[in-house]
Amino acid sequence: MINRLVEKIKKTGAPIVVGLDPMLKYIPDQVKEKAYREYGETLEGAAEAVWQFNKGIVDCIYDLVPAVKPQIAMYEQFGIEGLKAFQKTVDYCKEKGLVVIGDVKRGDIGSTSEAYAVGHLGKVQVGSQEYAGFDEDFITVNPYLGSDGVKPFVEVCKKEKKGIFVLVKTSNPSSGEFQDRLVDGRPLYEAVGEKVAEWGADHMGDDYSYVGAVVGATYPEMGKVLRKIMPKAYILVPGYGAQGGKGKDLVHFFNADGLGAIVNSSRGIIAAYGQEQYARFGAEHFGDAARAAVEDMKADIAGALGFPFAVS
Amino acid sequence: MINRLVEKIKKTGAPIVVGLDPMLKYIPDQVKEKAYREYGETLEGAAEAVWQFNKGIVDCIYDLVPAVKPQIAMYEQFGIEGLKAFQKTVDYCKEKGLVVIGDVKRGDIGSTSEAYAVGHLGKVQVGSQEYAGFDEDFITVNPYLGSDGVKPFVEVCKKEKKGIFVLVKTSNPSSGEFQDRLVDGRPLYEAVGEKVAEWGADHMGDDYSYVGAVVGATYPEMGKVLRKIMPKAYILVPGYGAQGGKGKDLVHFFNADGLGAIVNSSRGIIAAYGQEQYARFGAEHFGDAARAAVEDMKADIAGALGFPFAVS
Numbered sequence: 001m002i003n004r005l006v007e008k009i010k011k012t013g014a015p016i017v018v019g020l021d022p023m024l025k026y027i028p029d030q031v032k033e034k035a036y037r038e039y040g041e042t043l044e045g046a047a048e049a050v051w052q053f054n055k056g057i058v059d060c061i062y063d064l065v066p067a068v069k070p071q072i073a074m075y076e077q078f079g080i081e082g083l084k085a086f087q088k089t090v091d092y093c094k095e096k097g098l099v100v101i102g103d104v105k106r107g108d109i110g111s112t113s114e115a116y117a118v119g120h121l122g123k124v125q126v127g128s129q130e131y132a133g134f135d136e137d138f139i140t141v142n143p144y145l146g147s148d149g150v151k152p153f154v155e156v157c158k159k160e161k162k163g164i165f166v167l168v169k170t171s172n173p174s175s176g177e178f179q180d181r182l183v184d185g186r187p188l189y190e191a192v193g194e195k196v197a198e199w200g201a202d203h204m205g206d207d208y209s210y211v212g213a214v215v216g217a218t219y220p221e222m223g224k225v226l227r228k229i230m231p232k233a234y235i236l237v238p239g240y241g242a243q244g245g246k247g248k249d250l251v252h253f254f255n256a257d258g259l260g261a262i263v264n265s266s267r268g269i270i271a272a273y274g275q276e277q278y279a280r281f282g283a284e285h286f287g288d289a290a291r292a293a294v295e296d297m298k299a300d301i302a303g304a305l306g307f308p309f310a311v312s
Numbered sequence: 313m314i315n316r317l318v319e320k321i322k323k324t325g326a327p328i329v330v331g332l333d334p335m336l337k338y339i340p341d342q343v344k345e346k347a348y349r350e351y352g353e354t355l356e357g358a359a360e361a362v363w364q365f366n367k368g369i370v371d372c373i374y375d376l377v378p379a380v381k382p383q384i385a386m387y388e389q390f391g392i393e394g395l396k397a398f399q400k401t402v403d404y405c406k407e408k409g410l411v412v413i414g415d416v417k418r419g420d421i422g423s424t425s426e427a428y429a430v431g432h433l434g435k436v437q438v439g440s441q442e443y444a445g446f447d448e449d450f451i452t453v454n455p456y457l458g459s460d461g462v463k464p465f466v467e468v469c470k471k472e473k474k475g476i477f478v479l480v481k482t483s484n485p486s487s488g489e490f491q492d493r494l495v496d497g498r499p500l501y502e503a504v505g506e507k508v509a510e511w512g513a514d515h516m517g518d519d520y521s522y523v524g525a526v527v528g529a530t531y532p533e534m535g536k537v538l539r540k541i542m543p544k545a546y547i548l549v550p551g552y553g554a555q556g557g558k559g560k561d562l563v564h565f566f567n568a569d570g571l572g573a574i575v576n577s578s579r580g581i582i583a584a585y586g587q588e589q590y591a592r593f594g595a596e597h598f599g600d601a602a603r604a605a606v607e608d609m610k611a612d613i614a615g616a617l618g619f620p621f622a623v624s
Contacts, residue, residue, distance in 0.1 A: 023423070024438070032439070041439030073424045077431035078438075079445035080399060084392055105420055107454065109484035111335070112385045119389035126336070126390075127344070127353030133391035142419065144456040145482050146489030170457050172421040177458030177507070181500060183493035188500065191493060 001137045001162045002205035002212075002234060005099050006259060008066030014298045015254070017101060017236070018061055018290075019266025020054050020070040020089060026271040027053045028283035047081040050074075053286075054089045057270050058096055060287030064294050067099040069236075069264055090136055101236065102136030105167065110148045117156035121164075138163045140214055140236070143192050150199055154211060158203050163210035163234075166199070168192045168226060171216025171239030189215075189222065193229040200233050208234050208260065215253065217245025217263065224252035227260070235261040241268030241297070247304030254305060263301060269293045313449045313474045314517035314524075314546060317411050318571060320378030326610045327566070329413060329548070330373055330602075331578025332366050332382040332401060338583040339365045340595035359393040362386075365598075366401045369582050370408055372599030376606050379411040381548075381576055402448055413548065414448030417479065422460045429468035433476075450475045452526055452548070455504055462511055466523060470515050475522035475546075478511070480504045480538060483528025483551030501527075501534065505541040512545050520546050520572065527565065529557025529575065536564035539572070547573040553580025553609070559616030566617060575613060581605045 009015050024032065024046060032049045039045035058068065070093075075086035093100050106116040118124045119133040141153050141164045153164050169179055169189040179189045193213065200209030212234035215223050227235065235253050239245040240263050253261035272278040272293035273286040281289035321327050336344065336358060344361045351357035370380065382405075387398035405412050418428040430436045431445040453465050453476045465476050481491055481501040491501045505525065512521030524546035527535050531551075539547065547565050551557040552575045565573035584590040584605035585598040593601035 021424070023427070036439055041441045043436075043438065043443050043445075046436070046438040071420075071424055071427075073418070073420060073427035073431070077427040077436045077445060079431065079443070080392065080396055082431070082445070083395055087392060105418070105454075106385070108383075108385060108417055109482065112333075112383055115335070115383075115385035115389040119385070119391065119394070124355075124358070124389045126355065126358040127348055129353045131355050131391070133355075133389060133394070142417075142454050142456055144454055144479060144490060145484055146486035146491070148484050148486040149482075167456060170421060170461075172457055172460050174458035174460040178456060178500065178504065179458070181495035181503060183495055183500070188490065188493060188495070192490065195489070 001099065002208050002210045005066060005234070005262070006205070006208060008099060009259065009262065012064060012066050013302070014065050014294070015262045015301060016065045016294065016297055017067040017069045017262050017264045018057070018065055018269050018294065019103070019264050020057065020068050020270065021074045021266040022050045022053050022270065023074055024049065026267060026274070028273065028286050030284060031056070043078045043081040046078045047085040050078070050082065051085040051088050055092060056287040057290050058093055058098070060291045061294050062096040062098055064291065064298070065098070067101055067262065068093050069101040069103050071103040071266070087134060090134060099138070100136045101165065102134060102139040104139045105142045106139065107142035107145055107149050109145060110152055113149050114152035114156070117153045121153070121162045122156040122160050138165060140165045140167065142167050143195065147195065147199070154199055154203055157210050163212060165212040165214050165234070165236040166192070166196050168196060168213040169215045169219055169222050171218045171243055171245070175216065190225065190229060193226045196233050197230045200230070204232065208232055212236055214238065217249050218243055220249040220252055227252055227255065231255065236264060237261055238264045241265040247300035250301060251304055258305060265297055269297070313411065314520050314522045317378060317546070317574070318517070318520060320411060321571065321574065324376060324378050325614070326377050326606070327574045327613060328377045328606065328609055329379040329381045329574050329576045330369070330377055330581050330606065331415070331576050332369065332380050332582065333386045333578040334362045334365050334582065335386055336361065338579060340585065340598050342596060343368070355390045355393040358390050359397040362390070362394065363397040363400050367404060368599045369602050370405055370410070372603045373606050374408040374410055376603065376610070377410070379413055379574065380405050381413040381415050383415040383578070399446060402446060411450070412448045413477065414446060414451040416451045417454045418451065419454035419457055419461050421457060422464055425461050426464035426468070429465045433465070433474045434468040434472050450477060452477045452479065454479050455507065459507065459511070466511055466515055469522050475524060477524040477526050477548040478504070478508050480508060480525040481527045481531055481534050483530045483555055483557070487528065502537065502541060505538045508545050509542045512542070516544065520544055524548055526550065529561050530555055532561040532564055539564055539567065543567065548576060549573055550576045553577040559612035562613060563616055570617060577609055581609070
């Protein structure tokens with residue numbers, strides 16, 4: 001799956017992942033109203049609005065980008081109905097040929113991490129039968145519990161040829177509170193980055209590992225250091241756009257081959273229709289606004305990287 | 313809810329939470345067979361087995377203990393059907409008067425943590441209506457992202473009078489890999505513990521805070537230090553029993569008032585029927601075996617604490 005992600009990035013020339021984080025406030029009124037007319041102002045109605053919104057976005061961007069990243073919390077907040085919309089979104093994006101990164105940030109002690117891994121990436125045994133649960137291609141993993149909380153994910157990934165992105169340095173303002181604390185004179189995120197390289201060495205694709213890392217665009221200097229510590233890890237970079245990261249901040253997240261990083265934008269794309277820059281599309285054409293925002297993001301990144309990116 | 317938990321602990325004399333982590337291998341054959349006869353060897357069948365097993369356990373222990381802790385991964389591995397069984401279990405335990413601690417270990421950047429908080433502890437707004445999603449009483453939270461990842465949970469807790477347990481020092485063998493790293497000459501878990509005390513000061517019940525901590529029974533010396541750092545935090549102590557923690561290891565997790573900690577046991581109780589000690593019950597009476605295991609655990613802890621615990 002990491003090989004497929006790399007291939008798709010090369011083919012699209014867009015090291016971009018679209019974050020499908022459909023908070024209700026980002027969903028145009030006409031989409032919500034239609035869903036509520038059918039299902040009422042219920043959890044089912046909310047889930048329907050989420051799903052229709054996602055579909056509208058995906059239909060307009062699936063040929064431009066290699067991957068999407070649904071944030072499960074935005075679905076889980078609506079309980080079972082929301083999670084059904086998550087499932088539907090994952091399935092639909094895969095049908096459209098997109099790589100799906102489930103942003104689930106799971107992580108627990110060994111046997112429990114194994115259950116999460118099975119439910120999101122692998123297959124669960126029921127009697128003599130095997131079933132896939134949510135079946136994403138990649139998921140994000142929280143490393144706070146250490147190796148025995150992460151390795152069960154790697155084991156399932158090996159079996160399924162899937163991958164994970166481990167939180168190393170997150171994009172939020174207070175990420176430094178623990179992640180930047182100095183251990184043996186170096187920040188904790190470097191220690192985590194070293195472990196990512198170690199876990200990843202155990203499960204390599206052609207050029208990159210199935211074990212990647214999350215490093216926020218909002219911390220470009222740290223990205224530079226981490227790029228060197230984990231040369232074979234794909235870096236998933238959140239924080240571009242709405243959170244403040246810009247194209248020029250991204251340069252050091254990439255390797256000299258122009259690969260090694262994939263940049264996420266969520267509301268900057270899915271809610272583009274609400275920005276002045278894309279207001280001409282109107283709320284009805286939110287998908288077209290998202291497409292224009294993806295194209296602008298692609299140009300911003302290509303400009304910043306300073307070389308023609310797409311060699312399909 | 314923290315006041316209610318404390319009250320129930322006093323009343324039952326059992327600072328015990330039963331972990332409802334129903335891996336299929338713990339579920340007696342007759343329960344699985346019945347479920348598979350009805351629903352086939354499907355995700356629905358697995359979910360039915362899980363639910364019937366939980367119900368059998370809960371019916372036999374609900375009057376003995378204050379709380380249960382379903383581990384959501386064990387449900388999530390069966391996808392949507394599994395999560396329906398989680399929901400059913402939460403609802404049923406609440407009906408039975410138990411405090412429900414959802415062991416979900418969620419944690420993300422601000423707006424995303426808010427969505428998780430709303431989905432598990434609060435209410436989500438859909439148009440003019442409000443709905444509770446999974447509606448646990450407490451959940452566990454991962455602090456790796458720092459204050460702005462934790463505070464949205466605290467905010468929802470304030471509104472709903474609910475609580476969280478923040479991972480500080482987990483029970484697993486490799487928890488020390490990051491948690492024990494020295495920052496400013498002290499282990500990281502102490503820094504996290506200090507933050508727990510700080511977050512908790514902002515949301516106090518009568519004697520204890522709504523913001524508690526998770527500290528593994530497998531690390532009693534660290535429990536002793538953390539008890540002092542977070543005097544007002546209730547400590548949720550996993551790792552007793554199957555993971556190796558014993559009654560005598562628990563002493564320092566408690567305060568002088570005999571309160572301040574609640575000890576989890578999962579497979580030691582729910583799969584007691586498979587242990588030699590409780591084999592006399594047979595797999596058919598797995599609930600009675602669980603009840604006997606709870607009573608033994610209660611005696612072990614009371615003996616270790618060295619004072620008559622129950623003053624109802």
